[in-house]
Amino acid sequence: MIIFFAHLFLYSLRSFAFFFGSNRKERTQSDAVQNTEGLKLSIVVPARDEENNIESCIVSLANLNLDNSEYEIIIVDDDSSDGTKDVVLELCKSVSNLKLISSDKEYNSTRKNLRGKAGAIDSGIKSASAEIVLMTDADCKVHPDWAGSLFSEFSHKDVSFLASFTLVESESLFACVQNYEWIFMHTMARAGVGLGWPVGCFGNNIAIRKSVYQGIGAYENLEFSVTEDLALQLAVASEFSERDNLGLSYPCSKETTVTTIPCSTFSEYLKQHHRWAVGGKKLGLRASIFVLVSAIAWASVFYNLFVGNYTLVALTILVKLTGDFLVIFPSLIRLGLKRLWLWHFPSVLFFMLMELIIPLLLLKKEVKWKGRKF
Numbered sequence: 001m002i003i004f005f006a007h008l009f010l011y012s013l014r015s016f017a018f019f020f021g022s023n024r025k026e027r028t029q030s031d032a033v034q035n036t037e038g039l040k041l042s043i044v045v046p047a048r049d050e051e052n053n054i055e056s057c058i059v060s061l062a063n064l065n066l067d068n069s070e071y072e073i074i075i076v077d078d079d080s081s082d083g084t085k086d087v088v089l090e091l092c093k094s095v096s097n098l099k100l101i102s103s104d105k106e107y108n109s110t111r112k113n114l115r116g117k118a119g120a121i122d123s124g125i126k127s128a129s130a131e132i133v134l135m136t137d138a139d140c141k142v143h144p145d146w147a148g149s150l151f152s153e154f155s156h157k158d159v160s161f162l163a164s165f166t167l168v169e170s171e172s173l174f175a176c177v178q179n180y181e182w183i184f185m186h187t188m189a190r191a192g193v194g195l196g197w198p199v200g201c202f203g204n205n206i207a208i209r210k211s212v213y214q215g216i217g218a219y220e221n222l223e224f225s226v227t228e229d230l231a232l233q234l235a236v237a238s239e240f241s242e243r244d245n246l247g248l249s250y251p252c253s254k255e256t257t258v259t260t261i262p263c264s265t266f267s268e269y270l271k272q273h274h275r276w277a278v279g280g281k282k283l284g285l286r287a288s289i290f291v292l293v294s295a296i297a298w299a300s301v302f303y304n305l306f307v308g309n310y311t312l313v314a315l316t317i318l319v320k321l322t323g324d325f326l327v328i329f330p331s332l333i334r335l336g337l338k339r340l341w342l343w344h345f346p347s348v349l350f351f352m353l354m355e356l357i358i359p360l361l362l363l364k365k366e367v368k369w370k371g372r373k374f
Helices: 002-022 054-062 084-092 105-109 117-127 146-153 173-195 210-215 228-239 266-283 285-307 310-334 338-361
Strands: 041-047 071-077 098-102 132-135 140-142 161-163 166-168 206-209 258-260
Touching: 041 054, 041 117, 041 146, 054 071, 054 084, 054 140, 071 084, 071 117, 084 098, 098 117, 117 132, 117 228, 132 146, 132 210, 161 228, 166 173, 173 266, 173 310, 173 338, 206 210, 206 228, 210 228, 228 266, 266 338, 285 310, 285 338, 310 338
Parallel strands: 041 071, 041 132, 071 098, 166 258
Antiparallel strands: 132 206, 140 258, 161 206
8 A cells, every 4th residue: 555655656656747847838939030031940850771761751751841942951871772862862862952961980980979970960060051950861851841830830949959859650550559658758858858857759759959059069978879850959958958948949839840750660669769768868867757656566566466455556556647637738739739649548558558667778778770880
């Protein structure tokens, strides 16, 4: 009984904190400053062995609701071994604001902080002509209003870095669960920004001021992380920690979304979560809060199963279902995806099982991703 009430208290506290954090008031236009003229933004897309996906990504970027003269698309080939370069070069003939560069492999190899994707992003940002740099991945497609909506966030002078929501193409049961999970994790991350303690973001939908990126020393001077997006967010937050805000924004609307491809197999899904879990250790105490809540929840379930108190087992699960629903439902409304709440019950049960598996993944320190080992 004591274990159950400890879980009830901690989980309710966390759920309501994130609920109110994710529903903070948006910035008002009185905070706005004038936009610049001419080239407004640069879009950087790192690509490694994305021959099958890069064309649909570029087509979506070429069809943004902006004039081609207002933005540039920079594809950074990250030492691909397939036909990624050839696909991009062919598209360069018809997309006037598209250009292809290669990650500086020789330079990056001498600096361990620029290993992997971080090095490709660094090359892309250095090549960017605009002050506002948006980033997505080669296996993503963006909403037609994506760039314009994110750019408008930077009209507020206190915004230095922002992230927004990524949806997952949902054509199977497994993909639908992944989509629900991504929305939930984005909601928690958005709430963290609202509460003043960032807990993560996803690198396929982020943006930064180039001057801020250079000001924090770029990836070259940040500690290497397999989750380079989180490292960048935390570095910006640290830079602005002594001011009135963290310099962060996390808008939630269908216009600011991108759509990505789901993991096709459970093995691929575990590798993805292993990388996230290893990178998430950088959060320190903030990560411990999530672990503690989950540990107490499972302690309550196992103990009450052992003593035959099935009522408390059911109540523990009900607390989690209710708390998570309170957190995610406002995001579903903002994204125009209210019907996804039908996936809530099976998704949360799946996530509870994953909470038992993820700690075991951390026993393996080496991360394998995109054919590389870190």
